[in-house]
Amino acid sequence: xxxxxxxxxxxxxxxxxxxxxPLAFAKRxxxxxxxxxxxxxVETWGSSPCPPGSQLAVDARGQFEGSVSGGxxxxxxxxxxxxxxxxxxxxxxxxxxxxxxxxxxxxxxGGRVRIFVERLEA
Amino acid sequence: MKHETLEAILAxxxxxxxxxxxxxxxxxxxxxxxxxxELTTADPxxxxxxxxxxxxxxxxxxxxxxxxxxxxxxxxxxxxxIVGAVHIAQSLAVLARDLGHAVTVIDPRxxxxxxxxxxxxxxxxxxxxxALESFGLDPRSAVVTLSHxxxxxxxxxxxxxxxxxxxxxxxxxxxTQVKRRARLAEAGFDAATIARIHGPVGLDIGAGSPxxxxxxxxxxxxxxxxxxx
Numbered sequence: 001x002x003x004x005x006x007x008x009x010x011x012x013x014x015x016x017x018x019x020x021x022p023l024a025f026a027k028r029x030x031x032x033x034x035x036x037x038x039x040x041x042v043e044t045w046g047s048s049p050c051p052p053g054s055q056l057a058v059d060a061r062g063q064f065e066g067s068v069s070g071g072x073x074x075x076x077x078x079x080x081x082x083x084x085x086x087x088x089x090x091x092x093x094x095x096x097x098x099x100x101x102x103x104x105x106x107x108x109x110g111g112r113v114r115i116f117v118e119r120l121e122a
Numbered sequence: 123m124k125h126e127t128l129e130a131i132l133a134x135x136x137x138x139x140x141x142x143x144x145x146x147x148x149x150x151x152x153x154x155x156x157x158x159x160e161l162t163t164a165d166p167x168x169x170x171x172x173x174x175x176x177x178x179x180x181x182x183x184x185x186x187x188x189x190x191x192x193x194x195x196x197x198x199x200x201x202x203x204i205v206g207a208v209h210i211a212q213s214l215a216v217l218a219r220d221l222g223h224a225v226t227v228i229d230p231r232x233x234x235x236x237x238x239x240x241x242x243x244x245x246x247x248x249x250x251x252x253a254l255e256s257f258g259l260d261p262r263s264a265v266v267t268l269s270h271x272x273x274x275x276x277x278x279x280x281x282x283x284x285x286x287x288x289x290x291x292x293x294x295x296x297x298t299q300v301k302r303r304a305r306l307a308e309a310g311f312d313a314a315t316i317a318r319i320h321g322p323v324g325l326d327i328g329a330g331s332p333x334x335x336x337x338x339x340x341x342x343x344x345x346x347x348x349x350x351x
Contacts, residue, residue: 042192043183090150121124
């Protein structure tokens with residue numbers, strides 16, 4: 001770790017003016033009094049742009065940060081996240097081109113992805 | 123996710139401490155671990171996943187007797203130290219930051235290294251060897267020297283070569299690299315150690331402008347981090 005002082009202003013955790021961590025947004029929105037849900041990619045098959053561990057934070061106003069796909073399923077995840085914020089019951093969602101019954105959205109790339117959505121509790 | 127869990131993950135990230143979260147998908151129950159030894163589980167698949175989360179930054183879904191568990195590592199973000207507050211450094215600092223690296227720019231020349239030229243980036247005006255010592259290079263650190271001045275670049279490379287940084291790059295033509303390697307050999311570094319330096323720096327994409335060179339360096343850094351070469 002760099003120290004401030006002789007060497008000048010140093011903050012190794014400074015990451016520019018732009019925050020990129022979805023969890024930091026989750027914290028901020030919660031502090032603003034919003035209900036918040038966190039979606040996490042837990043499994044992928046075939047071609048999928050976001051590896052397991054990728055996260056998307058959503059608040060009750062529909063604001064979101066992060067990603068769980070190349071953009072193809074975010075809309076549906078944000079919608080389900082609203083229900084999770086309401087109910088508090090975690091949900092595991094699955095998206096893929098072969099899955100036409102439960103969800104109308106598919107991944108154009110041909111991959112499949114499993115996403116865990118949970119509410120940020122008080 | 124409990125509020126305390128979120129706070130603990132964010133605090134660990136800020137303090138560069140590894141932390142692993144287990145979450146049971148059916149119930150939403152969770153557990154935070156600060157080391158692999160913290161949880162004794164009879165489930166060999168779960169134990170292996172936890173081990174791998176700490177050692178290889180690699181999580182995953184594990185089927186257990188109590189349902190599916192997602193093992194998610196939150197390891198410290200990689201860091202990049204850039205020596206030489208030159209034009210290429212301005213582009214590289216922005217690219218590396220978006221690629222998830224915490225960036226520090228080092229240059230004792232105060233005219234080059236200003237907050238105005240490097241907004242929002244950590245800066246150090248210490249001599250590069252001294253600055254890198256306090257930076258604390260580790261296996262999730264990268265170093266690139268861009269100053270084109272051996273008085274600044276060489277001390278930085280000495281410190282970098284004695285560390286286990288995952289990437290060391292040095293700007294300069296083939297001719298400059300040959301001369302630099304000779305100086306490092308004279309300073310006592312063996313050939314295998316000197317060969318850790320990527321130079322000429324960056325992937326060969328025919329880069330010309332400072333931003334293009336920065337992109338080629340950023341791409342090489344990603345390749346080294348992901349392929350662990």
